[in-house]
Amino acid sequence: MSENNIQSTLHEDRQFPPSPAFLKTASLSADKLADLYAAAEKDNIGFWANQARSEIDWQTPFTQTLDDSNAPFYRWFPDGKLNVSYNCLDRQLEKHADKTAIIFEGDAGDVAHITYRELHSRVCAFANALTAQGIAQGDRVIIYMPMIAEAVVAMQACARIGAIHSVVFGGFSASSLKDRIEDTRAKMVITADGGHRGGRVVELKATTDSALESGCKSIESVIVFKRTGHNISMQAGRDIWWQDAVEGQSHVCEPVWVDATHPLFLLYTSGSTGKPKGIQHSSGGYLLNAITTMRWVFDIQDTDVFWCTADVGWITGHSYVAYGPLATGATIVIFEGVPTYPDAGRFWEMCERHSVTIFYTAPTAIRALIKQGDDFPNKHDLSKLRLLGTVGEPINPEAWIWYHKVIGGERCPIVDTWWQTETGAHMIAPVPGATTTKPGSCTRALPGIDAAIVNQEGEEITTANEGGYLVIRQPWPSMLQTVWGDDQRYQDSYWPYFDGKYYLAGDSARRDEDGFFWIMGRIDDVLNVSGHRLGTMEIESALVANPLVAEAAIVGKPHDIKGESVFAYVVLKGERPTGGIDDELTQTLRAWVGEQIGAIAKPDEIRYADNLPKTRSGKIMRRLLRTIAKGEEITSDTSTLENESILPQLQGRT
Numbered sequence: 001m002s003e004n005n006i007q008s009t010l011h012e013d014r015q016f017p018p019s020p021a022f023l024k025t026a027s028l029s030a031d032k033l034a035d036l037y038a039a040a041e042k043d044n045i046g047f048w049a050n051q052a053r054s055e056i057d058w059q060t061p062f063t064q065t066l067d068d069s070n071a072p073f074y075r076w077f078p079d080g081k082l083n084v085s086y087n088c089l090d091r092q093l094e095k096h097a098d099k100t101a102i103i104f105e106g107d108a109g110d111v112a113h114i115t116y117r118e119l120h121s122r123v124c125a126f127a128n129a130l131t132a133q134g135i136a137q138g139d140r141v142i143i144y145m146p147m148i149a150e151a152v153v154a155m156q157a158c159a160r161i162g163a164i165h166s167v168v169f170g171g172f173s174a175s176s177l178k179d180r181i182e183d184t185r186a187k188m189v190i191t192a193d194g195g196h197r198g199g200r201v202v203e204l205k206a207t208t209d210s211a212l213e214s215g216c217k218s219i220e221s222v223i224v225f226k227r228t229g230h231n232i233s234m235q236a237g238r239d240i241w242w243q244d245a246v247e248g249q250s251h252v253c254e255p256v257w258v259d260a261t262h263p264l265f266l267l268y269t270s271g272s273t274g275k276p277k278g279i280q281h282s283s284g285g286y287l288l289n290a291i292t293t294m295r296w297v298f299d300i301q302d303t304d305v306f307w308c309t310a311d312v313g314w315i316t317g318h319s320y321v322a323y324g325p326l327a328t329g330a331t332i333v334i335f336e337g338v339p340t341y342p343d344a345g346r347f348w349e350m351c352e353r354h355s356v357t358i359f360y361t362a363p364t365a366i367r368a369l370i371k372q373g374d375d376f377p378n379k380h381d382l383s384k385l386r387l388l389g390t391v392g393e394p395i396n397p398e399a400w401i402w403y404h405k406v407i408g409g410e411r412c413p414i415v416d417t418w419w420q421t422e423t424g425a426h427m428i429a430p431v432p433g434a435t436t437t438k439p440g441s442c443t444r445a446l447p448g449i450d451a452a453i454v455n456q457e458g459e460e461i462t463t464a465n466e467g468g469y470l471v472i473r474q475p476w477p478s479m480l481q482t483v484w485g486d487d488q489r490y491q492d493s494y495w496p497y498f499d500g501k502y503y504l505a506g507d508s509a510r511r512d513e514d515g516f517f518w519i520m521g522r523i524d525d526v527l528n529v530s531g532h533r534l535g536t537m538e539i540e541s542a543l544v545a546n547p548l549v550a551e552a553a554i555v556g557k558p559h560d561i562k563g564e565s566v567f568a569y570v571v572l573k574g575e576r577p578t579g580g581i582d583d584e585l586t587q588t589l590r591a592w593v594g595e596q597i598g599a600i601a602k603p604d605e606i607r608y609a610d611n612l613p614k615t616r617s618g619k620i621m622r623r624l625l626r627t628i629a630k631g632e633e634i635t636s637d638t639s640t641l642e643n644e645s646i647l648p649q650l651q652g653r654t
């Protein structure tokens, strides 16, 4: 093994072929999948052209599939015209007008069913209201909403008139909101008086007001949906109630036909350094892969009830709540609340109540629910489920097995989907009726996606299980178009190799003997212990495999001799030891990791806490943990932490 490459330490041999129960109805068999791979292999661009012709209703068909004359600013279907909202709604009306599009459940348990006809009509009326407020094609609109059906209505309405939306997650602070408004130079904010989460009110309008107080000169109007009915202030001349804005508006609204390359949305994502990047997505290419992955990875069928638990503030809530499922005529569930309210059975109770067949969530949610015990899921009838999915971070094999057994009743395949805000749609993921899965692996790149592992020089690593950088070697339709207002940053961050030919994902990964991909973590997270580069995820996985451990995060701490030492933060299933120290347990866990992986990966220090610091999207804040491990003062912003009181625990002070 070359010294520079990343050493893999995780060994997982269990394999799960598609269950007979799933195969009975699966739409994509191994044979058909092989045909797709063969077609893409033969002619990648022609393959996507065919997919785009059959999956999208074009107002003006494209004659050119890919303009690559200005790489890495690739333009898919450049002379085609379409409307995304038309493809999601109007085209369902012929056959599915009375089918339920959205099953909405509020935090308090209020339920509403909205048909495609009704959704179409609400989107049209709201799109007309936007136009009446002076919004036109190309204008930016910020959406800062609770997770309610109107958030999707707002997104679809923007798409209908060619306005570019940028959804800001409702948990973000006034200053994050302000940064995004200013970077997009948006004309309007669509918000609500508030939302409900876990029995509490989230003050969306008050937060919007304080963001607008301190700048945001581009904002001309604010539309406010009345959700909670609690007291808020409305500024005359600027603020208008949603309900008043749609009053008297026609329920017919001709879609604005836009170029396939017209931006559909901007979505901000934070890198490990610098200010958030406004990831810009197209209309045609983005929609295409949102659709193809609904078919290939989620096997979406007419009778499915599809529940992706992500908030629309994240890319997952764009591709697999607001766009992909509607463009394929699916019934979706939208949930305003949190998984633990009124108790930790909420997800499972809702799966039963709404007869959910496909359930898609994040490993962090799964681990949190494992900690609550099996009684919660066991109380509910989960027999309608036929497919499970995960996204957002590597799922450790123990959590995978629990998901498979306790939630999936050993009959539901699990699709572990690797992708990013930047990729727009799944890139590496199982096809559930064809792929034999392995817990912890996102398996193979989808048809038409050319993923590979390279070393620091950009050369492909072909040796099995040798880790390196994950790259995509050919453009794909739902790729990001640029970083809003910063083409240079787009080029520098994502295309450092070979004059912009390879897309650098920023993750480290390896491929096993079968060519399956195993994501090892972000490149920034790789440790270098005595010259061995270790992925943090694998050590975390080993710790979580111990029956006493609920969650773990690993960071590197500078070490005179080894370069870096392994520093572990551990959340136990049981009580946290007093003072956060337990030498005996630490020895046990060190020995355990030694057995699982090898002495090199043994944590030098372990600190116990009730929780790990996470971003609002559930990602562990490793930079913060690194600072703490070094014993340095915390200078970064910790205001977005779910539970700030754990800081002294992480610092070993309580």
Ligand code: PRX
Binding pocket: 269, 315, 316, 390, 391, 392, 393, 394, 395, 416, 417, 418, 419, 420, 421, 422, 442, 505, 506, 507, 519, 521, 522, 617
């Ligand atoms: O590190 C990978 C991890 O999440 C990153 C992308 O984060 P974001 O843009 O917020 O999008 C999350 C939803 C797509 C990736 O670079 N990641 C995402 N899915 C997986 C994953 N890591 C391992 N396995 C996955 N299935």
